[in-house]
Amino acid sequence: MGVIDTTAEANLANRMNPIGDAARRAMDAARTVTPPKREAVPVELLIKTFFKDRCSRCWDSHIALDIFERPDRCGFCLTARMPITPAAQKILDCVLTRIEKGRTVDALTLNTARMLSLGTAEEPVLGAVLQAHLKCDPRRIKQLMRTLRDEWLLPVSASREEPYGYYIATSQEELIAWARTSRAQAISTLATLYRLLRANIPALAGQENLDFVEQVSSELQEAIR
Numbered sequence: 001m002g003v004i005d006t007t008a009e010a011n012l013a014n015r016m017n018p019i020g021d022a023a024r025r026a027m028d029a030a031r032t033v034t035p036p037k038r039e040a041v042p043v044e045l046l047i048k049t050f051f052k053d054r055c056s057r058c059w060d061s062h063i064a065l066d067i068f069e070r071p072d073r074c075g076f077c078l079t080a081r082m083p084i085t086p087a088a089q090k091i092l093d094c095v096l097t098r099i100e101k102g103r104t105v106d107a108l109t110l111n112t113a114r115m116l117s118l119g120t121a122e123e124p125v126l127g128a129v130l131q132a133h134l135k136c137d138p139r140r141i142k143q144l145m146r147t148l149r150d151e152w153l154l155p156v157s158a159s160r161e162e163p164y165g166y167y168i169a170t171s172q173e174e175l176i177a178w179a180r181t182s183r184a185q186a187i188s189t190l191a192t193l194y195r196l197l198r199a200n201i202p203a204l205a206g207q208e209n210l211d212f213v214e215q216v217s218s219e220l221q222e223a224i225r
Contacts, residue, residue, distance in 0.1 A: 043132045050129050061088045061114040063095055069107050071095050087168035088117035094152050112144045116168050124165030190216060
């Protein structure tokens, strides 16, 4: 029995079925095609969409500014009995408490909080929108978020996946998730600090891990008193 030339048979089959061969080549090419990148939406359009159909005085945050830039309840929303979101309620309570206690409520931080009252975990307020409307760079936006957390005690959370942005954690699940993320970040930062110190300061190379842990624990207890 002679040896069968499979290559010759394949070539003959391709010549007899050119459409099938072309289809295979098209399929192979399709596997290597890079999917098109999503086109960026102009920031102006994002801002227009963000404020569309919202109260022009308070952006649906229920916190308006008077002619002297002082915050107060939005009279229009109050009269119209407009619904208030959990995030907006949390921010409103915070602002009214600060005013009652005579604490500073500067316009930029307040406007940041008012914009966050419109965000949710599913649809956070995009960083690009905050930067463009507040006329702040990314570093300043992060500073404002820290102020809202550290001084205003608002649980400002940042989304870890697209769409990237900020929102106020309101439900128990969101608060727990925010707390876990914040704690993990703090622990990671401290661990990195410890490794850097030991690697770059010879005198600390022999220091026991327990010493560092006890020092941090003592400082933490002092900070939260």
